[in-house]
Structures are given as structure tokens and as C-alpha cells.
Amino acid sequence: MNVTDLTNGLIQLVNGENAKHNLSVSQLVEKVLEKKEGVLTSTGAIRATTGAYTGRSPQDKFIVEEATTKNIINWGTVNQPISSEVFDQLYSKMISYLKERDEIFIFDGFAGADIRYQLPLKVINEFAWHNLFASQLFIPNNGEEMITNEQPFTILSAPHFKADPEVDGTKSETFIIISFEKRTILIGGTEYAGEMKKSVFSVMNLLLPENNILPMHCSANVGFEGDVALFFGLSGTGKTTLSADPNRRLIGDDEHGWSTSGVFNIEGGCYAKCINLTKEKEPQIYNAIRYGSVLENVVIDEFTREADYSNPFYTENTRAAYSLSAIDKTIVPSIAGHPQTIVFLTADAFGVLPPISKLSREQAMFHFLSGYTSKLAGTERGVTAPEATFSTCFGSPFLPLEATRYANMLGQKIDEHNVQVFLVNTGWTGGAYGEGKRMKLHYTRSMVQAAVEGDLDHIETVKDEIFGLNIPIHVPGVPDDVLQPHKTWNSQKEYFLKANELATKFKDNFKKFEHLSTHIEKLGGPIV
Template sequence: MTEPMIESILINLGIEVDQDRVHVDWCPAKLIEHAISHHEAYLTSTGSLSVSTGAFTGRSPENRYIVDAGEADKNVNWASKQNKPIDEATYRVVRKNVARYMSQRRHLFIVRGYAGADRKYARKVMVVAERAHQALFIRQMLVRPTVDELEQFGRPDITVYAAPTYVCSRDRDGVEPAAVILDMNHKKIVVAGTGYCGEIKKAIFTMMNYLLPIEDGVLPMHCSANVDPKTGKTAVLFGLSGTGKTTLSADPERLLIGDDEHGWSPRGIFNIEGGCYAKTIDLTHEREPDIFDAIRFGSVSENVKLNRKTREPIYSDSSITENGRAAYPIEHIDRVVESGVGQSPSVVLFLTADAYGVLPPISKLSREEAMFHFLTGYTAKVAGTEIGIVEPQPTFSALFGEPFMPLDHMVYAYLLGEKIVRHNTRVYLVNTGWTGGPYGIGHRIALSHTRALVRAAMDGSIDDAGYRRDEIFGVDVPRECLGVPTTLLDPRQTWDDPEEYDKAAQKLADMFNENFKKRYPGVELEDLARPREE
């Protein structure tokens, strides 16, 4: 039987279904039993629930929309190609059709949880899912309420329709074949026509990235975070795919707060999620023991090839997709902060894999330099990663997560700058990429050296020997660091031809400046040092 309030909420969502077909807050075991018995998934040899997401094995940006109406019309950064508008009338048609479709399903699963470990800034989320494995996925990804919190949960702040088998039609819905629609004004999300569970997670994150700055003055961050258990000092790590964010945040000497989504409030930082969503391609116990061991009973594996006889996952097989994923609750990791909260960070690290081999392995940033690199969000793709790439290609994703940041980028950048000053937070740019030359000539910076630099930045010892100014990139570079060759700290010394280094470094610095001028015309570096104009 459903609770009377849940029945009322469903009716308000346009979903009318018999109570015995609605399953509310089922435990993982029941969801797994249902998913297997109804042929949604297989149980793997590790105990994980293995699912195939169909045609969509990743996010589909071309099918994601934001309703262009009300306050959202004024607040959303429509200049960003990531924010595709949809008119309210079309959205209402899609939502009505999806609700009608869900009313006809034999089973619906309701999951209630929080987006945000700090309850002062959290939002209550209710997901109505068509499939049991979706319910398991989001149950593990949201912050799970206590029994008392569930009893007092009331009406949700954010509601999500998840209907993967509803195929959108241009004639009937105005969009096709899938739709991920965010209604910021009424805090509703429709995910239809795609079985990729990451769309639910990222849609909720995007909604939070809209709400937190506007309603709470909180900076949402696409980053990992960890803490020194001895001092309580926290660090956050930003980085695009391939920069080492997951590896470096999983430090055996520190406790993990979260691996992907956080908020920075006046009270400190908090994990927006209650779980992790890790890539599985080429996963081994030797390389990532924490992740490998976390994929067990209660987790959901997406698009991972299985041995048909043994049901063993074949993580090295990318025949389904390079984007195989596993979702699991954060408690599946041994060294974690289960509360999901920490102090305001003493250190912020921007990770970049520079395939040009010219950025210093670590450099210290002023407030305005930090804002510049936050707005830049640089890393580089290397030859072989995509068809047609024969030499390093720069990639700029503002805020290290542009697709999920719907407001004007300056809103987030100034929030970062203000918090850096208020909390005396040190900021570093860390190159986890190449040195001694570009990709194909130089070599990847050793993980042991990067770890030594990151740990020295986190404990502050990196500052002891002082800094030299890098005039090309306008950053301060440490003169020494215990456990790291001094020549490595000056990438010019690692190149056979220093003049070639100068040319390559200047070329990348020019790319930074050209990208910034194109994205933020009229904004100068010195402008970022001044307080934000309200």
C-alpha cells in the first residue's frame, strides 16, 4: 500500500495507478530480486546487478533541454550551447504523455532521498522510476534518509519521472527519440526514452547547480573531496576525464568525502551524493582496489561485458562501450567520511593532463588566476583517443563541468573567488600530463611524483622553499619539493631544446587567452580581482 501523501503526489504528477503496483523505498535486495525475475538484469559473480542501457550508453546532450519560462528565462545562461531551451507548452505535452504512459505500467518504483549531505542545504528528491534497477541506482546515488527522516519526509522539493521505454515522437511530443527536460521553476525533471541511469544523476546535479547559488549562496562543484583524518583539513580536486581525479582523491592517507559532486557553503563542504559512479573500462584490483572491491551486492553495473558462463565482468572489453559504469553507495569504500561533510577546504586543486608537455607539474594560483583557470577548465586530448586526432588537442570545459552548470559562468567563478579569500584557501594547478616534450616525444609525469606534489600542497609544505614566477603562464612555481626532482619542477629543463619549449609554451598560453577572450569578451584578469557587481 502507498502512503496517502505519495498517492496525492502521484496524482499531482499526472500519474494514476493502483496502489499495489507502486513500490515505495524498497531495499536493495527486493529491487535486485524484482530486476532479475522481470528480466531487467543479471546478477554477476561479484554480486553486482548488471544491466544494459540499450541504444544510449552515455549522456545525450542533444536530447537535454531546459524549460524556457518564468525565472529560468532570466537566470539560465542561454548563451551556452549546453543549455538548449524548450518552450513550456512542448514540455507540458511531453510530461503529460510520459505521466499517462507511466500510469499504464505494471510496476512503478518510488525512491526518496536527499541531494546534499548537509541537510541545511539539501533538497528532498523523489524519483518515480519505471524499472527496478533504476530505483536501485538512484537509491545508491542519493543521500539515504534515516528512518526518522523518511517518516517526516513530506512533499519532495525535486521530482523526477524516469521512463526509459517511453520513446518520444516528433509528431506526438515535439521531440525525439529521447528527452531529458529540466523544469527549474517547478523543480521537475523528465527523463524519457533513454535507459542510461547517469542522465537521472546528472539532471539532479544540474538542478542543484541552479538552485544552490540562487537560493543559498552555495557554490556547487563538479569535483572530488577528501580530508586528513588527523587535522580535519579538507581538499577538493577538480579535473576532467583522464586527469587522475579519482586516483588522486583515493589517497590511502586520507578519507574520501565524495568523488564527483559537492557544495561549498558557509558551513563547509558537503557531498551532494550518497554514492559513486565509477568508470569500469580496464578496471583491475591492482590499479583501483577501492573501486574494484566496491562493485559488489547492492551496486549496479551498466554496459559491462559479462562472461556468459561464469557471469564474471570483463572490464577490459569495450565492445559495448568505453563508458561502462558502476554505481555503488559510498559505504562500499572503506576509508570514507560517512557524514559526507567537511570543513571549508584549505586547498583547491585543478588537475589537467597537459599533452603539450609545457605546464609545470604544479603551480600556485592567486585568486584571479584561480578564477581564470576555473573558467578555462583545460585539459588536452591525445592522438588515438578520437578519430582524426594526430597531435594534442586542447579541451576547455568551463568550471570543469560546463554541461551541468546552467547559470552564467561568472556566478560560479565569483563564488569561488569570494570563498578562496574568506577561508584563506590555497589553490594549485596540477599537471598530471606530460613533461620533456609533447605526447609522443616526452613522457607522462610519474604518479609517485604527482602524489608527492599533491600531498605537499595539501599539508602546506610545498610553500617552504619559495616560488619562482613563470612569466609565460603567469603562475608561481615551487623551487623544491621533497621526493620530486628539481628539474621536473621547471619543464623547460626537461626538454632537449629549450627554445622549442618556449615556442610550445607560448602557443598553449595563447590558446588559454584566445579561449578566454572568446568565451568572456571584455573581461580582463584584473577584473576578476575586484568584488562582484551585484
């Protein structure tokens, strides 16, 4: 299928009688209720369930192998190649399928708050609630003129359209396929709305570096004096929770670019995990879940329509999608200066990493490339308990390019702007998962506050004898013994066995970066 045929099919689809363009939030809510796609909760949010797929399907995600990208994509188990023929066949089938729906819903907007680097988007959905999700997560086009003349990246999302692997060349009924040449994303066979947002992030992770912009899987906020902090980490490590600080203004909770001018949000909303959400612990997130927002897979009381955030009946990966406008203290537009502080977040299932440590430049590079954390239950299909994993740059599922490309850009920016970097463990303490306990949120908040306010810049530290990390001996609001993990374990023997086990995993994982200067591992990695 050539570009002309593709364009003609798309034009017919978007101009069809069943196409509903840029409906308001109220209109979309009415459509969701009319079609029984979801229910209205006591706060006015829409609650939808996603069936069998309550998380991303990484094994079903592909990039089309094309002339312009063939030699720059880091092909492998993350960036799986698929042929243009497979893409064209599925595209044609999806266009025909969507034309036959009673109604389809179209959202026009952007990715990227900095208008110099915005990517225009056209999101075409089978479900009204998916279009409502898109209106919350992406930046709406409110009629303003665009600087760029770029063709929009189009998302075709049809959850009830399922592939036949034997005929269509996919691995299962589910597929997420990105074509950079045809500027199109196909999503079928899954109702999990997060596939849309993460596919766009994957696209931006290829396009932004072409403009010397570092794309980052991080949240960001800014103090009232203009000091910017970044929080890197995978889903469930606390990016959204820790960046939603009542004493700071939110830039964004998950995806950002770092240009020569500073940082900017890629999205227009937040996508927060809400398992065990409470108003007392996370008031900004709790209060943002109101009319216009979307709850995924949250249990709702049949009569009161109140959300039971503690109930994982559908999944641990319950989610809330809401616009940045639902947060009291935000930056509008979502743009700020260069960061002074970077926090790497990890949920250590071994329970041996310090709750906070200061990193040298080499340690920052080592831990960024390592991206150690634990996949938490529900964030991907098949993950039912925390699993230790290494996700390069804290976002390897979304990186089309060689990881060192992003790491080198980060290292240059750390040097250029003299950024302080910290590693914060929001995972387990006093033992590994199953024996220890999750780090108390108010301890973590105190540590992060001390880091971003500069209170730890000159404080005395002690070196961890296994990981070589510099641990502050005191943080206001945190018991001193909590700061040194070996002191929280009942058995020192068990602690050192687990710590050495994790140190070995770090070293084994880093072997894939042997082509880098060896001093990064020697000066930045474990010392045993």
C-alpha cells in the same frame, strides 16, 4: 498543463498497482535479474549495458523557459530553452507510458548531506537497475523527519520511451528536460544512468546559490586533523581516484556545496570511471564494487563473471556506482569544515602544462573560469579520443547561471579562508596525446599529498615562461625533471610550438569574460 493536472497525474502513477516503492537493495537486485536487465558479477555487483548511449547527451538537454527562471538562466548552447508546451506534452505521454508498464520503481531520498539545504527527490524508473543506481548515488530517506517542507523534485526516467522530434519538438529521440517551476525532470530515450545524477546537479547549481552556497563539481576529502581538500575537474581527470586516499577520509567524489559552515556532499554515493581499474592502483574503488553496486558497460567473463576493466568493448566510459558506505574511510554524515587546499585537475592533451603548479588568487580565478581539460573518450556521445576543451568552472554543462556568479563566490571564499590553490595536470607529459605518455598515477599522488599536507607552501618555485605558473622545483617522490614539462620533451622546438598554441587558446577562450576586471587575465593568464 497546469500544476494541478500534473500533480494528479503523478499521484495516480505513484499510487498505481505497478508501483514498487523504496525496494531494498536485495529486492532490486532480484528484480534486475528476474527482468534480465543485468547480470551478477563475481563480486556481487550488478552489470548492465546501456546500448547506443554510453555517455551523456548534452545536445538533448533542455531547461523549460518559464516566468520564474526566464531572466536568470544563462541561455545558450548549454542551457537550451524549450517551451512549456513541449514539456507538458512529453510529461503527459510519459505518465501514460509508465502507467502501462508491468512494474515501475520509485526511490525517495535527498540531494544534500547538510539537512539545512537538502533537496527532497522522488525518482521514478522504468528499469529496476536504474532505481538501484539511484539508491546508490542519492541519499536515501531512512524515515527521518525533514526540516524542509519543499515539494520533492521528481525524476521520470523511461529509457524505452522515445520522442518523435517532428511531433514532440525535441532534437532526437533522446531528451533530458528540467522544469524548475514544476520541479520535474524528464529523461527518455537513453539508458545511460548518469543523466539522472547530472540533472540533479544542474538543479542544485541553480538552487544553492540562492542560499549563498557555492555548488562545486569537485571531490573532497579530509585529513584526520580536520584539514579539507577539494579536487575540481571534469570526468576522467582523477577526482574520484585522487580523493579516494587511504590516508584521508572521503567526503564525496563529484558534487559538493560550500556554505558558511563548510563543505557538504550533494550525493550519497560515487560514480567512478573504471576503465583500466586495478586493485593495486585504486584499492578503495576496486573494493567498493560489491553487492549493491552497479557496473555500466563493463565487459564480464561469460563463465567466471569476473570484470575485465581493461576491455573498452562497449566504451571507454565504463562506470561503477556505489554507496559511500562501501568506502572504508568516509565522513558520516558527509559534512566537513572549510577547505585549506584546492586542487584544479586538468588532463592536458597538449602535454605542456606542468604536473603541479602553485596559483596566485588571480591565477586561481583565471583557471577556474577557463576550466581547461580534455574531454576523454566516451564521456559524451561522439567523443572517441581526447579533445582539448574549456569547460567553465570545470563544469559548464551543469551551470544554469552566469559563470561569473560561481567564480565570484569562489574568489570570495578563497580570500575569506586563505585557501592554497594548485593546478595539477593528470594528462600527458613528454609530448602531446599520441606521442607522449599519461602522467604516472603514483607521481600525481605524491604531488597531491605534498600539496594537501602543506609541504609545498614554502618551497622554492620557478616561473613557467609561457603560462606564468609557479612550478615547485622539488616534490618528494617525483623526479625533478618531470616537474618542468619542457625537460620531458625530445624536441624543445615542438614543445614551445605546442605550448604557445595552448596559450593562444587560453587567451581566445577568455575573451568571453572581458566584462570582468582585466587584471584577472593580465595577472592570472599566460604571459606570452
